[in-house]
Amino acid sequence: MSPPNPSEIPFLAAVQGTRGRHTPVWFMRQAGRSLPEYREIRGSGSILDAIYQPELAAEITLQPVRRHGVDAAVLFSDIVVPVHAVGFGIDVAPGTGPVAQSPFRGADDLKRLPPLTHDLVDHVAITVDILSRELPNDVPLLAFAGAPFTVASYLIEGSPSRTYQRTKSLMHGNEALWHSLVGVLADYAIEFIDVQLTHGARAFQLFDSWAGALSPDDYERFVLPHSSRVFAELKQRHPQSAGIHFGIGCDHLLELMYSAGADVIGLDWRTSIAKARARLGESVTVQGNLDPALVLAGRETAIAGAQRVLDDNGGHPRHIFNLGHGVQPDTDPGILTEIVNMVHERTRHKGGSTE
Amino acid sequence: MSPPNPSEIPFLAAVQGTRGRHTPVWFMRQAGRSLPEYREIRGSGSILDAIYQPELAAEITLQPVRRHGVDAAVLFSDIVVPVHAVGFGIDVAPGTGPVAQSPFRGADDLKRLPPLTHDLVDHVAITVDILSRELPNDVPLLAFAGAPFTVASYLIEGSPSRTYQRTKSLMHGNEALWHSLVGVLADYAIEFIDVQLTHGARAFQLFDSWAGALSPDDYERFVLPHSSRVFAELKQRHPQSAGIHFGIGCDHLLELMYSAGADVIGLDWRTSIAKARARLGESVTVQGNLDPALVLAGRETAIAGAQRVLDDNGGHPRHIFNLGHGVQPDTDPGILTEIVNMVHERTRHKGGSTE
Numbered sequence: 001m002s003p004p005n006p007s008e009i010p011f012l013a014a015v016q017g018t019r020g021r022h023t024p025v026w027f028m029r030q031a032g033r034s035l036p037e038y039r040e041i042r043g044s045g046s047i048l049d050a051i052y053q054p055e056l057a058a059e060i061t062l063q064p065v066r067r068h069g070v071d072a073a074v075l076f077s078d079i080v081v082p083v084h085a086v087g088f089g090i091d092v093a094p095g096t097g098p099v100a101q102s103p104f105r106g107a108d109d110l111k112r113l114p115p116l117t118h119d120l121v122d123h124v125a126i127t128v129d130i131l132s133r134e135l136p137n138d139v140p141l142l143a144f145a146g147a148p149f150t151v152a153s154y155l156i157e158g159s160p161s162r163t164y165q166r167t168k169s170l171m172h173g174n175e176a177l178w179h180s181l182v183g184v185l186a187d188y189a190i191e192f193i194d195v196q197l198t199h200g201a202r203a204f205q206l207f208d209s210w211a212g213a214l215s216p217d218d219y220e221r222f223v224l225p226h227s228s229r230v231f232a233e234l235k236q237r238h239p240q241s242a243g244i245h246f247g248i249g250c251d252h253l254l255e256l257m258y259s260a261g262a263d264v265i266g267l268d269w270r271t272s273i274a275k276a277r278a279r280l281g282e283s284v285t286v287q288g289n290l291d292p293a294l295v296l297a298g299r300e301t302a303i304a305g306a307q308r309v310l311d312d313n314g315g316h317p318r319h320i321f322n323l324g325h326g327v328q329p330d331t332d333p334g335i336l337t338e339i340v341n342m343v344h345e346r347t348r349h350k351g352g353s354t355e
Numbered sequence: 356m357s358p359p360n361p362s363e364i365p366f367l368a369a370v371q372g373t374r375g376r377h378t379p380v381w382f383m384r385q386a387g388r389s390l391p392e393y394r395e396i397r398g399s400g401s402i403l404d405a406i407y408q409p410e411l412a413a414e415i416t417l418q419p420v421r422r423h424g425v426d427a428a429v430l431f432s433d434i435v436v437p438v439h440a441v442g443f444g445i446d447v448a449p450g451t452g453p454v455a456q457s458p459f460r461g462a463d464d465l466k467r468l469p470p471l472t473h474d475l476v477d478h479v480a481i482t483v484d485i486l487s488r489e490l491p492n493d494v495p496l497l498a499f500a501g502a503p504f505t506v507a508s509y510l511i512e513g514s515p516s517r518t519y520q521r522t523k524s525l526m527h528g529n530e531a532l533w534h535s536l537v538g539v540l541a542d543y544a545i546e547f548i549d550v551q552l553t554h555g556a557r558a559f560q561l562f563d564s565w566a567g568a569l570s571p572d573d574y575e576r577f578v579l580p581h582s583s584r585v586f587a588e589l590k591q592r593h594p595q596s597a598g599i600h601f602g603i604g605c606d607h608l609l610e611l612m613y614s615a616g617a618d619v620i621g622l623d624w625r626t627s628i629a630k631a632r633a634r635l636g637e638s639v640t641v642q643g644n645l646d647p648a649l650v651l652a653g654r655e656t657a658i659a660g661a662q663r664v665l666d667d668n669g670g671h672p673r674h675i676f677n678l679g680h681g682v683q684p685d686t687d688p689g690i691l692t693e694i695v696n697m698v699h700e701r702t703r704h705k706g707g708s709t710e
Contacts, residue, residue, distance in 0.1 A: 163683065169652035172660070212604065215624045215646065217663075249567065251607040252625045269570045270607045291570065297524035305527070308572075328518065 009138045010071045011320065012202065015242040015263055015285050019317040023310070023347035024071035025340045026142070028246075029326030030064035031076045034333050037063050047092045048084055051077055054126040061131055065139055067333065068340045072142050072203075072320075073135055075128065075196060079146025079207055080154065082188035085120040088112045088155065096159065103158035103166075107177055113184045116191045124192070125199045132200030140203060142244075143196030145189040147208035148182035148226040149219075150247075155181070164213045171222045178222060186226040190233045197234070203242040205266065206230060208257070212249030219253050224260060231261030244287055248325055254279055268324030273312040285318040292323045295331050295339070302335050303342055310346060364493045365426045366675065367557065370597040370618055370640050374672040378665075378702035379426035380695045381497070383601075384681030385419035386431045389688050392418050402447045403439055406432055409481040416486055420494055423692045424699075427497050427558075427675075428490055430483065430551060434501025434562055435509065437543035440475040443467045443510065451514065458513035458521075462532055468539045471546045479547070480554050487555030495558060497599075498551030500544040502563035503537035503581040504574075505602075510536070519568045526577045533577060541581040545588045552589070558597040560621065561585055563612070567604030574608050579615060586616030599642060603680055609634055623679030628667040640673040645694070647678045650686050654693065661694050665701060 006012040013020030032038055038060055042050055051057050060076040080090050080098045089112065090100045104112075118125070131141050146154075153167045154160075161167070171178040193204045208227065211219060231243050245257050246266030258265050258280050267276055267288035276286055289312075294305035306321075313319045321343045327336065361367040368375030387393055393415055397405055406412050415431040435445050435453045444467065445455045459467075473480070486496050501509075508522045509515075516522070526533040548559045563582065566574060586598050600612050601621030613620050613635050622631055622643035631641055649660035661676075668674045676698045682691065 163648055165648045165651050165683070168646065168648040169656070172649060172656040173652050212625070216627065249604050270567070272571065291523065293518055293520045293523040294527060296520050297528050301524070301527040328520070 004137050009140060011140050012242070014318060014320045015203065017283070017285065017318045019349050021349055022344045023313075023319050023321050025068075025321040025343050026070045026072040026074060027064070027068075027323050027327050027336060028074070030068065030070060030074060030336070031060050032327070033329035034327045034331040034336070035063055035067065036333075037067070046094075047078055048081070051081060052123050054123050054130060057123075057127045058130040058134065061127070061141075062134060064336075065135065068337045069344075070139070070340055072140055073131060074142040074144060074205075075124070075131070075201065077124065077144065079144070079151060079209075081121065081124070082116050082145065082192045083113070083151060083155065083185075086112075086114050086116055086188075090154065093159075098154040098160070100155055100158045104152075104155040104181065107180075110177075110180060110184065113181075116188045118191065118195055121192060121195055125195050128196050128199035128201060141196075141201045143193045143201035143204035144207060145192045145204070145230075146185075147206045147211065147223075147230070147245075147247075148185035148189065149214070149223045150208050150210050151185045151188070152178075152182050153210055155185075164210065168218075171218065175222075179226075182223070182226045186229050189230045193230075193234055194237055197238045197241050201241075203244065203264075204234065205244040205246055206262070208245070208247040208250075211247040211253060211257070212251075214253070216253060216256060219256055224256055227257075227260045235261065242285075246287070258284060264320065266322065270324075273309070273316075273319065274314060277316070277318075282318075285320060286313070286316075287320040287322050289322070289324040290339070292325050292328050292331070295323070295335055296328055299332075299335050299338065302339060306339050306342055307346075310343065315347075359492050364495060366495050367597070369673060369675050370558065372638070372640065372673045374704050376704055377699045378668075378674055378676050380423075380676040380698050381425045381427040381429060382419070382423075382678050382682050382691060383429070385423065385425060385429060385691070386415050387682070388684035389682045389686040389691070390418055390422065391688075392422070401449075402433055403436070406436060407478050409478055409485055412478075412482045413485040413489065416482070416496075417489060419691075420490065422688065423695045425494070425695055427495055428486060429497040429499060429560075430479070430486070430556065432479065432499065434499070434506060434564075436476065436479070437471050437500070437547045438468070438506060438510065438540075441467075441469050441471055441543075445509065448514075453509040453515070455510055455513045459507075459510040459536065462535075464510075465532075465535060465539065468536075471543045473546065473550055476547060476550055480550050483551050483554035483556060496551075496556045498548045498556035498559035499562060500547045500559070500585075501540075502561045502566065502578075502585070502600075502602075503540035503544065504569070504578045505563050505565045506540045506543070507533075507537050508565055510540075519565065523573075526573065530577075534581075537578070537581045541584050544585045548585075548589055549592055552593045552596050556596075558599065558619075559589065560599040560601055561617070563600070563602040563605075566602040566608060566612070567606075569608070571608060571611060574611055579611055582612075582615045590616065597640075601642070613639060619675065621677065625679075628664070628671075628674065629669060632671070632673075637673075640675065641668070641671075642675040642677050644677070644679040647680050647683050647686070650678070650690055650694070651683055654687075654690050657690050657694060658697055661697055662701075665698065670702075 010020035245262035365379035600617035
């Protein structure tokens with residue numbers, strides 16, 4: 001069986017600006033705690049234990065595809081997998097997030113960040129191999145990695161932070177060391193995504209979840225060169241792959257983050273889709289941006305919110321429907337399925353015309 | 356002794372757009388935990404205990420004026436004082452923030468929010484009376500109150516939140532009840548600030564610290580009418596008073612928040628002063644916006660950051676120097692004093708010319 005034409009794959013059609021059979025939908029954190037079938041097979045222990053078991057990680061990745069009928073699968077993984085794999089000493093504490101017992105404090109700690117060779121993430125390659133066989137032809141697999149700034153913030157703060165004090169102290173107080181650190185983390189993002197694209201992922205998302213804590217000037221000086229290198233290098237190695245750039249509360253960084261070289265910009269609910277298009281130009285594909293809090297508010301509020309997202313997009317073919325942040329663990333998965341069905345129904349397109 | 360002309364009071368000159376003797380400086384949370392003299396007299400127990408003792412609260416308010424030579428005093432208070440005073444049942448947990456044992460859940464809870472009569476905040480009036488006598492003539496006292504949305508979020512969530520799930524569920528799920536609740540909270544802000552202005556405060560700040568969690572559409576529909584009423588009513592009762600509107604991460608709401616009727620818009624470091632002026636017009640006075648994380652990064656980084664703020668402002672008379680968020684408890688107060696001196700020296704003006 002030959003692979004379908006990209007225009008028959010809703011996700012890829014939206015990236016290319018052709019009109020697929022409907023607006024594609026996926027949800028950040030669609031694989032995970034909101035699903036009873038996930039809680040059933042996940043077991044206890046760190047999320048990293050599950051990620052390191054290819055059969056289990058593949059099954060968890062497939063669960064939301066089967067249940068919701070989403071238009072993309074996103075690898076069950078975590079942004080700290082590469083730094084964990086090289087042995088920096090980091091884990092994901094349930095209910096807290098990434099925790100480093102011994103945070104990054106100075107130049108000596110660079111020794112704890114050796115190159116990410118592909119053998120260190122063999123398990124991820126195997127998981128992607130399984131998924132490449134098992135996923136439906138029209139549901140691409142998305143790779144993802146943490147962006148250099150966001151991963152650096154976990155290494156430096158040692159745990160989730162509201163102020164990023166130590167991170168900002170390092171970037172302003174020792175700029176050379178800062179660039180060394182995020183340079184290494186950019187390499188990790190490149191290699192980690194490269195493995196996934198090489199084994200069959202079709203697109204990738206770079207998560208700079210906490211970049212919104214920075215001023216535009218600081219973002220441009222301390223972060224943008226490194227995130228740009230990630231997109232440029234991956235575009236060179238995998239010209240057919242699509243790159244998505246996403247952060248929370250990044251309205252004030254929108255132009256800068258898009259300039260890093262992404263094909264798709266991920267928005268949270270603070271930025272209107274129409275306004276983002278006005279600011280970035282018509283050639284951008286926009287992903288987002290339903291507030292996950294509205295999904296928790298019940299069926300009626302969720303569907304009304306999803307309709308406002310469609311209205312904001314105004315029928316543009318360059319739209320990938322998503323939430324504006326990850327699915328909350330206590331989300332009713334039935335409502336997520338209803339959102340997928342509703343978006344598919346209300347955007348169904350019978351022709352095959354292009355823009 | 357007759358009171359000085361407003362142009363001789365740097366804070367008021369900046370509000371009016373005349374050039375005072377230097378750019379005025381104050382710091383959000385300048386009174387409090389960063390000062391050893393505060394920790395010495397504060398005692399243990401809830402911050403509300405200290406706020407309810409006029410002599411103590413006045414002394415705490417005066418401490419940073421004496422130590423740093425700032426150009427405004429800000430009443431030692433808390434945004435939950437009004438809801439505490441009416442007996443809703445809320446306290447400030449050290450290290451956590453406002454906590455309501457029994458959060459706002461439905462219409463019945465409106466009964467727990469009776470009118471804020473002035474006798475309930477007598478202690479605040481007495482504190483302001485003391486400060487009106489003791490403050491230097493050219494250091495105005497600033498009143499403040501929590502904005503309806505931010506206070507509502509504490510009542511509904513029961514404790515500080517990252518997602519505002521319950522708050523957003525209520526606003527979208529029961530809009531009538533939402534407007535009843537924030538209507539009452541707007542009344543509280545009006546009455547609480549009114550008491551302070553009546554007893555001698557010269558300006559006020561409305562803190563909508565967490566409004567940045569909202570989309571522009573939600574802010575406009577669920578919040579703006581109520582915050583606008585606060586500014587309009589206070590302008591009517593106290594035409595000479597200046598109103599400051601402030602929130603964290605509100606770049607995407609800038610025009611809306613300014614439209615609420617503030618004279619001064621408070622910025623965090625995410626929004627450049629020059630760009631804010633370009634968006635809002637030349638008649639706005641801008642307050643801000645040094646990242647408090649840079650103050651924690653040591654003297655050199657702090658002073659360099661303060662210089663970038665002055666550069667961003669470009670010598671405009673309508674600027675009040677401040678941080679972009681409150682002083683962090685572990686800040687070195689000596690660096691704050693150095694920032695005050697540096698801003699005063701580098702903006703010193705010998706003439707008395709106006710714009």
